[in-house]
Amino acid sequence: MKISRRHLLILLPAAAVAWKHVLAGEPEESPNYRKSDHWWGMLIDIPKCIGCGNCVRACQAENDVPDGFFRTWVERYERTDTHLETPEVISPDGGKEGFPSAAEGTGGEYFFVPKMCNHCSDSPCTQVCPVGATFVTPDGVVLIDQKYCLGCAYCVQACPYGCRYIHPTKKVADKCTLCYHRITKGLTTACCEACPTGARQLADLKDPKDPIHEFLKTHSVQVLKPQMATGAKAFYYGLDGSVR
Amino acid sequence: MSGVEGYMYPNEVTLYWSVLIVLYPYITGLVAGAFILASLVRVFKVRAVAPTYRLALLTALSFLLVAPLPLQFHLGHPERSPEMYFTPHSSSAMAMFGYVYLWYLMAVLVFEIWLDYRREIVLLSQSSKGLLRLIYKIMTLGSNNISPRSLQIDERVGWIVTLVGIPSAFLLHGYVGFIFGSIKANPWWSSPLMPVVFIFSAMVSGIAAVMLIYMATTKLRKLTIDIRCVDTIAMYMFYIFVIDFTLEMLDLVHRIYEADESFRSLNFMVHTKLYFSQIVLQIAVGTLIPLVLLFLTQVVKFAEIVRKRIYVLSSSLILISVFAMRWNVVIGGQLFSKSFLGYTTYKMDLVTKEGFLVALSLEILPLLFLWALVKLLPPWPESASHETALGH
Numbered sequence: 001m002k003i004s005r006r007h008l009l010i011l012l013p014a015a016a017v018a019w020k021h022v023l024a025g026e027p028e029e030s031p032n033y034r035k036s037d038h039w040w041g042m043l044i045d046i047p048k049c050i051g052c053g054n055c056v057r058a059c060q061a062e063n064d065v066p067d068g069f070f071r072t073w074v075e076r077y078e079r080t081d082t083h084l085e086t087p088e089v090i091s092p093d094g095g096k097e098g099f100p101s102a103a104e105g106t107g108g109e110y111f112f113v114p115k116m117c118n119h120c121s122d123s124p125c126t127q128v129c130p131v132g133a134t135f136v137t138p139d140g141v142v143l144i145d146q147k148y149c150l151g152c153a154y155c156v157q158a159c160p161y162g163c164r165y166i167h168p169t170k171k172v173a174d175k176c177t178l179c180y181h182r183i184t185k186g187l188t189t190a191c192c193e194a195c196p197t198g199a200r201q202l203a204d205l206k207d208p209k210d211p212i213h214e215f216l217k218t219h220s221v222q223v224l225k226p227q228m229a230t231g232a233k234a235f236y237y238g239l240d241g242s243v244r
Numbered sequence: 245m246s247g248v249e250g251y252m253y254p255n256e257v258t259l260y261w262s263v264l265i266v267l268y269p270y271i272t273g274l275v276a277g278a279f280i281l282a283s284l285v286r287v288f289k290v291r292a293v294a295p296t297y298r299l300a301l302l303t304a305l306s307f308l309l310v311a312p313l314p315l316q317f318h319l320g321h322p323e324r325s326p327e328m329y330f331t332p333h334s335s336s337a338m339a340m341f342g343y344v345y346l347w348y349l350m351a352v353l354v355f356e357i358w359l360d361y362r363r364e365i366v367l368l369s370q371s372s373k374g375l376l377r378l379i380y381k382i383m384t385l386g387s388n389n390i391s392p393r394s395l396q397i398d399e400r401v402g403w404i405v406t407l408v409g410i411p412s413a414f415l416l417h418g419y420v421g422f423i424f425g426s427i428k429a430n431p432w433w434s435s436p437l438m439p440v441v442f443i444f445s446a447m448v449s450g451i452a453a454v455m456l457i458y459m460a461t462t463k464l465r466k467l468t469i470d471i472r473c474v475d476t477i478a479m480y481m482f483y484i485f486v487i488d489f490t491l492e493m494l495d496l497v498h499r500i501y502e503a504d505e506s507f508r509s510l511n512f513m514v515h516t517k518l519y520f521s522q523i524v525l526q527i528a529v530g531t532l533i534p535l536v537l538l539f540l541t542q543v544v545k546f547a548e549i550v551r552k553r554i555y556v557l558s559s560s561l562i563l564i565s566v567f568a569m570r571w572n573v574v575i576g577g578q579l580f581s582k583s584f585l586g587y588t589t590y591k592m593d594l595v596t597k598e599g600f601l602v603a604l605s606l607e608i609l610p611l612l613f614l615w616a617l618v619k620l621l622p623p624w625p626e627s628a629s630h631e632t633a634l635g636h
Contacts, residue, residue: 069254069255070254070255073253073254075251086585088251089251089583089585090251091251091253091254093254094254115253124427124428124429126335127335127336128335128336128337128338128426128427129333129336130328130332130333130336130338130339130342131324131327131328131331131332131333131336131339132331132333132336148324148327149320149321149324150319150320150321150322150324150325150327150328151319151320151321152315152318152319152320152338153260153261153320154336154338154423156255156260157260157261157427157429157430157577157578158427158429159429160428160429160582161253161582162253162254162255162256162581162582162583163253163255164255165255165258165260166260166320170320171320171321172320172321228428228429244582244583244584244585
């Protein structure tokens, strides 16, 4: 078959685009999911969290999170005589294997604070990404296109909550995806699924029939670092003022 | 966790922006500063510094060509970096900066150098042999007209380019400051003063670099240093340094006075983790000593040899100080936790992609580029053609 130079010049770019499409594979089926029907958030009930670390382990297992980095982690705040205004905070290996026992006799309460990506509606990480690899989906989840990310780490610097990291082998930005691959199929996130006390609950802020939606309407909740005005959608019930 | 004191969010323990990201604003700062020195001649008609005019431009170009390299070494996927130009995210200062860099490189620096050297390029394209002849021929861009009228037009257009170049140089380095200053998540960076401080410290460092390069190359060529030239450069360097120092002190005093939530944590960091790089190197050795020395040269009539020694010492200390400032901003901004409860440590590698050896090589590379440029386009003031080009 004789192909002229001109035809080749037209064919080759078209073939390159087609090949990329073939390599990308088929997107997963979610036939009954309409993005515009949902606006995702999370409720974190502080009094219910027992610091077992199930959520951290579940997230790591579900999402292949590399060791030493965390898509979610749990902190323990402890008030003692020497740490009254500013509680002492620890998070041994992100709370993955739970926590050591609190010291005896120092008095004071302690509580656990699970942390994760807040899936901000006005996210500073999205604002600073030079190529738009990080974006907010129409259903309110902040995701990263890891095939487009340059790994510049500007988003990591811009996140006030410390929820991002650069994947040590993929060399791109990585963070909690709100288990997008699960929630678009009607499942809940891995961390919520694994939580034994219901301290973590997925919330659909657009669905009035969602019980968490109801909870958020009727209880006093807070977000982390409200002064940053990021439109954070991880809502904390029973959050102590000392939590950063 | 090794190297961590207090509490850091788990993902904060590693520093993501290394010494290469310290190098980048340092290098672009030298570019902006060198260009401002050159513009003193072209636009503000400060004839005294004319001997450094072409050298300043070539210095700026050498550093600007190296500037993207630390970034390429840092990126997780440098092969995707052209996407910043093809599909930029317009709200990102980093993306928009790519265009500022490109504009500055092509429309200002390269254009101005070409206009200023055009006559020499044409003559050299006719007189040289072999590969060099080809290189010069390409550099003429097809324009062989070096009549007086044509050179006059060059002069006029060059003046406009320099005029446009001054705000462009401010934009170039102000943008780098904005990349840091616009990050609300980081209280060490977030400040409207950041672009301004970066611009003025850039100017000082660039001028100091050109001063040192001029003095060194003149010495190497066994000629006498034009004392009036270095006196004038030192004077500008001093006054701009005073402004820079004032701005940095303003930031410091403002922080101490307002003492907001971040203050206690940042203050502790400066007094411990950044003690050597900020208090000793940047402020005491790198700022106070040169300020005092340069001030003395302005009020006391020292002998020429003493003045020259003071200029060399001050310029060297300034270059160290401005590097320390970039270090304190970039590394300092990542040493403390955004929970204000702890600190981590920066462990600079030696031989990896983002390690010390790469950083050192990238600092030396511009000097090699400059050497090549100086061979290709001699900037020495003794050549009569240079005088004509400047319209004397």
